[in-house]
Amino acid sequence: MSAGGLEAEDWSQLPAPVISLLQEIAVRLDRLVSGGEPEAIDLRALPIMTEEDLQQLRDLLGTGEVTATVQAMGATELEETAFPGVWWATYFGADGDMVAERIEMAWVPDILVAQAADVRTGLQQLVERLPEAAEADREGGAEGAGEVPPVRWSDD
Amino acid sequence: MAGPSTLGDFLLQRGISRRGFMKFCTAMASAMAMPPSFARDMAANLETAKRQSVIWLSFQECTGCTESLTRSHSPTLESLIFDFISLDYHHTLQAASGHAAEKAREEAMERAGEGGYLVVVDGSIPTGAGGAYSTIAGMTNLQMLAETLENAAAVVSVGTCAAFGGIPYADPNPTDARSVESLMANGHVPSKPLINVSGCPPVPVVISGTFAHYLTFGQIPELDHYNRPKAFFGDTIHDRCYRRPFYDQGKMAKSFDDEGARKGWCLYEVGCKGPTTYNACATAKWNNGTSFPIESGHGCLGCSEPNFWDAGSFYKPLSAGMWGEAEGLAAAAAVGVAAGAGAAWGHRRRHAQAQEESQS
Numbered sequence: 001m002s003a004g005g006l007e008a009e010d011w012s013q014l015p016a017p018v019i020s021l022l023q024e025i026a027v028r029l030d031r032l033v034s035g036g037e038p039e040a041i042d043l044r045a046l047p048i049m050t051e052e053d054l055q056q057l058r059d060l061l062g063t064g065e066v067t068a069t070v071q072a073m074g075a076t077e078l079e080e081t082a083f084p085g086v087w088w089a090t091y092f093g094a095d096g097d098m099v100a101e102r103i104e105m106a107w108v109p110d111i112l113v114a115q116a117a118d119v120r121t122g123l124q125q126l127v128e129r130l131p132e133a134a135e136a137d138r139e140g141g142a143e144g145a146g147e148v149p150p151v152r153w154s155d156d
Numbered sequence: 157m158a159g160p161s162t163l164g165d166f167l168l169q170r171g172i173s174r175r176g177f178m179k180f181c182t183a184m185a186s187a188m189a190m191p192p193s194f195a196r197d198m199a200a201n202l203e204t205a206k207r208q209s210v211i212w213l214s215f216q217e218c219t220g221c222t223e224s225l226t227r228s229h230s231p232t233l234e235s236l237i238f239d240f241i242s243l244d245y246h247h248t249l250q251a252a253s254g255h256a257a258e259k260a261r262e263e264a265m266e267r268a269g270e271g272g273y274l275v276v277v278d279g280s281i282p283t284g285a286g287g288a289y290s291t292i293a294g295m296t297n298l299q300m301l302a303e304t305l306e307n308a309a310a311v312v313s314v315g316t317c318a319a320f321g322g323i324p325y326a327d328p329n330p331t332d333a334r335s336v337e338s339l340m341a342n343g344h345v346p347s348k349p350l351i352n353v354s355g356c357p358p359v360p361v362v363i364s365g366t367f368a369h370y371l372t373f374g375q376i377p378e379l380d381h382y383n384r385p386k387a388f389f390g391d392t393i394h395d396r397c398y399r400r401p402f403y404d405q406g407k408m409a410k411s412f413d414d415e416g417a418r419k420g421w422c423l424y425e426v427g428c429k430g431p432t433t434y435n436a437c438a439t440a441k442w443n444n445g446t447s448f449p450i451e452s453g454h455g456c457l458g459c460s461e462p463n464f465w466d467a468g469s470f471y472k473p474l475s476a477g478m479w480g481e482a483e484g485l486a487a488a489a490a491v492g493v494a495a496g497a498g499a500a501w502g503h504r505r506r507h508a509q510a511q512e513e514s515q516s
Contacts, residue, residue, distance in 0.1 A: 042192045076179060111178050111179060
């Protein structure tokens with residue numbers, strides 16, 4: 001754990017919306033560690049939260065060990081807070097406008113995990129190009145290059 | 157024609173990654189105020205869904221509704237909705253013209269069969285002079301609507317013109333323009349499940365979110381008393397306005413460019429229709445989330461409500477229109493929240509009266 005989090009100075013003088021959100025995070029995180037599904041809190045659906053409240057909440061949660069940016073139709077910024085499994089996720093559109101902001105309670109946020117359909121497509125593309133590489137190798141293009149090892153993959 | 161069988165396959169063909177798709181679902185769930193877990197269900201349902209055939213009919217309209225959805229800087233999440241549907245007929249967007257264009261509509265209807273396609277209407281339908289004010293390929297708009305609705309699964313009226321008559325319907329309504337809903341009510345066109353997505357134009361995410369909901373669940377979302385999706389039309393602009401605290405404190409701009417206006421106080425007294433207008437502008441905003449009219453210093457015109465064009469001056473306070481003079485103003489400022497509620501009630505009552513009068 002690093003900045004913020006439990007080391008933040010005073011947790012006794014927090015505004016009400018921030019306290020309720022901290023409690024909600026705790027409840028949902030408890031569900032996750034008890035074997036439940038990942039959950040999220042949509043921060044844009046909370047009109048009672050002011051910008052200051054949000055910033056205070058973010059400061060309190062602090063920053064943890066992981067930050068990640070996903071580039072898919074615009075950036076998604078994921079920052080693990082000082083509380084492992086609690087992520088601050090900001091979703092941007094292609095023009096850089098924010099389209100969603102959530103606190104996610106997850107082992108890994110959904111959008112970070114490689115998706116089976118994408119992986120299958122990528123694998124297919126890779127395999128389709130491999131004969132080219134093997135061909136080049138046979139023509140003695142790359143000096144000292146050994147044989148291309150046979151690619152194996154299972155069907156399932 | 158061997159097209160992709162599911163939406164998931166289609167997205168792959170288009171090079172849209174699953175992560176991009178999940179982001180779309182997350183953004184839609186957030187915009188629709190659905191629980192965040194909804195994004196997961198939506199992604200799972202949509203991925204295996206077939207692409208919905210959509211026939212888009214543009215009648216007495218200005219193309220602003222289509223512009224709203226397509227002119228956001230591409231590729232936006234909102235415009236992704238066009239990848240999720242099979243848009244089989246749309247005057248402005250389709251490449252075909254003339255006979256080929258009309259044939260596309262007929263073929264789409266035949267291919268999809270009974271209950272197989274969704275109809276989108278933008279624009280009102282002129283019924284005066286035998287429908288001669290607007291015709292397409294020799295058919296009046298009314299004939300085309302009646303024919304296309306015959307086997308439709310449902311109809312989405314996009315924009316205030318299709319939903320309530322809009323500007324063509326404004327007094328003196330020279331073309332005898334009608335909304336889709338009123339034509340259904342009078343039996344002029346077949347009655348189908350109806351969603352009104354009003355606004356002049358509607359907020360892009362409200363259009364795409366309504367489609368996304370229909371595609372996800374195959375049924376129409378929960379609607380309000382004007383058949384608008386509650387997810388987007390559940391609150392007034394006033395309810396969600398960032399200037400609302402000034403209203404509650406009685407801090408009002410008295411004219412444009414006075415001290416109150418410069419301080420960003422409430423625009424109620426300079427004619428803002430926020431308290432009686434149900435729409436998502438205050439949260440979804442416009443121009444890629446830049447702002448919405450009140451944020452730019454102008455009151456809400458109430459464009460998503462029926463008869464907004466004839467609802468008195470855009471620059472007179474609601475209370476003045478309601479009670480005939482400005483004496484309600486001081487009370488409104490003092491009472492704050494309650495006045496907003498009262499104005500909304502008065503507005504609905506007035507609307508009901510107007511409807512009775514127009515039908516008699």
